[in-house]
Amino acid sequence: MKAAVVTVGDEILIGQIVDTNSAFIAKSLDKIGIGVIEMLSISDDREHILETLTSLQNRVDLVIMTGGLGPTKDDITKKTLCEYFNDELVVDEAVLEHVTELIEKVMKRPASQMNKDQALVPSRGTVLFNRVGTAPGIWMENQNTVFVSLPGVPYEMKYLMDNEVILRLISKFKRPFIVHKTILTYGQGESLIAERIEEWEDNLPEFIKLAYLPSPGRVRLRLTARGIDEDFLRKSILEEAEKLKAIIDDIIVGYDEDETLEVVLAKLLTEKKFTISAAESCTGGRIAQMLTTQPGSSAYFKGSAVAYATEAKVNMLKIDQQLIDIFSVVSAKVAEAMASQAKKIFGTDYAVATTGNAGPTKGDSDAEVGTVFIGIATPKGVYSEKFDFGQPREKVIERAANKALEIIYQEILKN
Known part of the structure; x- marks a missing residue:
């Protein structure tokens, strides 16, 4: 099955809000074997909506739209749907009762006519009852395509997807299975990993595809299998994941989409009953x-000191000014001192510290922009590592924070 997701709203097109709805819908559909082949953001414009509906008709099996179902004049999705389907708006009594009760009993004010107009729905559409808001969802069918219109408010959209849309789709369509397995790696870039696993990748079965999902300091490897036998797909993907583990076990820190390094580290700290703290300069609180x-997280994370300026390192962390004068604020010695002081101040088993020049210009040090020192304090001692994370500034900060967690994770694994 093929699906398209359409968000309606000028606020998205001008960057006023970020579209999180499309990602949630796509993920929900993927879980039941429906692949999203297109995502669109369009304006609150009648002609634009009509053109979009026409272009998707019979090209995909399912169109899910969000937005434009509110009570104000700029919300025109329902009226435009009626025009496209040659239909008319009628009052749904159950929705009207719900809207009136929500406004008058919960919000403690009279329901206006604008509020009551939320109960107007296309006469030939199926109402998707919205128990957490006033705008109902609408399900309509035309030839080979199902059109679903949902509110743009994220929690209302999610409620209707989980409680109405997904159940109806499962009941209506016979779908293939889509099975994913995500392997989370740290410490090596996409190209180096590709070289290491090239032979394995070349010998993957045709029904299993590999995707590289890189971000600063980490690369996710996503295996996707499609077919009609779910048990066979899951067994096959697990077998390939085991083969992959044998090749790059040294950089694998977790599995599955939500098992990030933060999650894996949290499990490890909880299991071993260790505590951790941080002293951050160039990462500005990102690690915390x-x-x-x-x-x-309060069970293992005790706190962080964001000592951004040199005087903060001296006054708050009690770093010796002479140490800074001799070695520079961006140095191995200062990173190690910061980590040691954080461990002492917060009374933790481990501590991590960062000091560096994130850019775009040099600060209180002559170290090159992109240079970062990460200090690690352990029950056995303290050490540091030097990195050149390049530019731009955002990349330096993100890579430094990721690398810091990677190092502390590997350190704790030793114990």
Whole structure:
């Protein structure tokens, strides 16, 4: 099956908001064997919406639209759907009762006519009841294509996808299976990994495809299998993943889409009952942010000192000014001192520290832009490593934070 996802709204086209709906919808469809072949963002314009519907008709099996279902005059999706399907809007009594109750009993104000107009739906459409908002979803069919229109508010869209759309799609269509396995690697770039696994990749079965998903400091390798026998697909993908592990086990830190290094590190720290802290300069709190995204992180992460300026390193972390004068603020000695002080201040088993020149210009050091020192304090001692992360600034910060977590992960594995 082929699907297209369409977001309606000028606020997306001008960059006022980020479209997260399309990613959620695509992921939800992929789980039930429906592949998204196209994503579009279009304006709140009648002609543009009509042109889009016409172009997708019979070219895909499913079109899911989000946005334009609100109560204001600029929300024209329902009216345009009626025009496209030669239909008319009628009041759905169940929706009207729900909207009125939500406005008057929950929001404690009279329901206006604009609010009540949310209950207007195309007469030939199937209403997808929205229990968490006022705008219902709409399911309509024409020839070989199903058109689904959903609210643009993310939590309302997600509710309708999970409780209405996916169930109807499973019931209506016979779908192939799509099985994924994602291998998370750290420490080597995409091209080097490709060289190492070239022979294995060349011998993959035709029904299994490999995709490289690189980002600074990490590369995800996604295996995708498509077919009609789910058990066979899962068995085959696991076999190929084991073959891959034998080749690059030294850089694999986790599996599956959501098993990031932060997740793997959190599991490791929890399992071993170790604690960690940080002292950050050039990463500006990024390491702390990554560590605290995991639920229950307070059990192992005790805190971070963002000592960005030199005086903060001296006054807050008590780094010896003479040490900075001799070796420079961007140096192995300062990185190690920062890590040691963080470990001492927060009373943790491990600590990680970063100091460097992220750019675009040099700060309090003569070190080249892109130079970063990462210090690691362990129960057995302290050491540091030097890196050149290049440019631009955002890349330096992200790579430094990722590399810091990678080093601490490998260090804890030794124990």
